[in-house]
Amino acid sequence: MASLIRGTAHAALISAPGSGQGKSMVTAALARLHRNAGRRVRVFKHGPDYLDPMLQEIASGAPVYQLHPWMTGEAECRWRLAQAAAEADVVLVEGSMGLFDGDPSSADLAMLAGLPALPVIDAWGMAQTFGAVAQGLANFHPGLAIHEVIANRVGSPGHARLLDESMPEGLSLLGAIPRHEAMAIPDRHLGLVQAEELEGLDQQLDAAARVLEEAGLDRLPALVTLEAEAPPAPPRLLAGRRIAVARDAAFAFLYRGNLELLEAMGAELAFFSPLRDHALPECDALWLPGGYPELHGARLAANTGLGEAIRAHHGAGKPILAECGGLMACMERLVGGEGAAHTMFGLLPGEARLAGRLQGIGLQSLSTERGELRGHTYHHSTLTTEQAPWAHTRRLAGSEAEAVYRQGSLTASYFHGYFPSAPQAVAALFRGEPLTPTPSL
Template identity: 75%
Template structure:
């Protein structure tokens, strides 16, 4: 499989430079011009892809050489390039932050990096920052940069004049309310919570057009081999997946894998539905249960239905926010306690700061499930974990709890990294942990 397409890695010197909104606005700008735009996100992120999907009107997948694997990175980009007019990849953190970094992914795919640099309070130093990004790794092409949040046209001219030979200014974006999206403790507010998101994106696209950012990046040629289809280990297995404002952290790659393995997927809302669909297994993904504690507690019919499912020993995967919902009580940021499902003893309490962050994996006889952890709550339970994840980077490894068909952890897994293990979980089979990952 081979394809040539205009492509760029939208990155930055660090977080908070505005690259997420610039990426979304670029996608909407070119979509509004009649182009098919495919956008990807580097690293484990749920919230940015929601906005990028709304901006581009196309599905957004995560790319990460370690978590999703190098071959999958090549395949997803090359497949998208078959019929796309533009491919954009939004980086994570700073260009060279992390291992593998956004720069590593750009080099792997042969895509040039296009840094977004917040130019507030900066003049000639802008050129020094751009030069540093372009020269830090000679193997990474950086030919253009974007200035963000400039104060005036003269400010933009000063930034352009500061750039060294070989680096040009693609555009200078003025400070504008259209170039911002509300955020909260886990990142951007979910796209579905913004009733005016389309209007915001159109306004942001217009800001970029006026800043001269309506041109296409240089073309790149992408090549990859299509992956072998996964074994159909979930043929006929019905999986009901929680999906609403409280539970929404779902990788498209995870859903695709379940379907390719033969599972029959349905969705339900723990917030508003009074019962479960006919199902063999449940999946409670991550999300924001702490923002909806009162509503979850008030839905006694749903709580009874999920408790009945668990009492019957049927499989239930609970990830992060799903784990929080499985405890007896959830204490939100205001200190209010809400009754949860009570499938595992103890409670979770929102903390004043981040409690865990980083790439991790769970190694079992059935495969190595790769993923990450990111949460602001603390768990207090009498249960002993059957295993702990292995920390690749970041904070402490996460415990994994298993009881009567329930598998619960703060750990978010990327299912395609371990199809056999994922199938075992949803079939209710024991997780066979390797010796070095026992708790």
């Protein structure tokens, strides 16, 4: 019998009218502000995102999980939020893109979970129109609760007064955040720069928390009671299996939920760095996740010992799963943004080449006879290969479906899978068992 989890916490979904409004850093600064005040804080991220959760984990000091009603499933969204509310004082969910963008959108998640939305609106170059934007967001869907908004990048106290005076009846301005260097964080072609690459990030987050406190944003969100059934334990289909997992600055795109599922199914995880280690850990299977191999092509090419070890692992018929950046590293060549070509692991013929613009984005899934593995694609590189695809993903939204390649024991694609959506299929991949793609519905 499933156990019921119930918790009450101050909670809100932090969103915005669109991307680039500053919601990631505002969410991180709010998390650090409440953490520094001695409160237990949990942060989640709506949608398939690896980089924002890295920032939010450092800001909150607690694990961050992705929530998406389609990719992770509605039941998992409710369960993780209820569990957090039972353990923490403050629960924040960072939205993705604009509040109503996508299907399901950040607003859909808020309504599913019963969370109020707290929009962050970039006030740069805006005065009374600020109130119109806030009113539009608040009135767009009758099922979504919005009582307050946050003004970001405010120019002066006078500017803040204009924004406050523009607010329509029933809405209030929670705070006006001034333009401040502590609220800025660099990005690159796949999103934010990885948190571990940013020097002085802890100090910056403390400074950002002070900026928010001075702007009156230390007030707690509304109290919300959340409840859900705990999921059953997954079958221990990977008991006794040791999986080597690449994890460093070149291969860092790892859902915490994926790692925990593998362990819950009985696997032992052995982490290693393709940039530093010259051999694989002793293992039964290998996982090369996404990341930024294009930024480290020369170092990966120079690590000939690891390349030989990966080719020997493949030659022995041991399973390999390569996702996006992992796929790029498994090609014969990787051509970076400046045109330099680097020799890669050579498990697939052809080359990956960094392009000047986005090549693939959107929610996708891989249908098999052992379940539908859900996930997404997001990449700035192109692939040239004579290898025939073993299967194609199903496109739910965004760009075209991605090819999935199988060469011996290797399964590789630009597609990033969310493992808990199809445990049986994932276990088959890491056990090297036959897996048959099925037609998408």
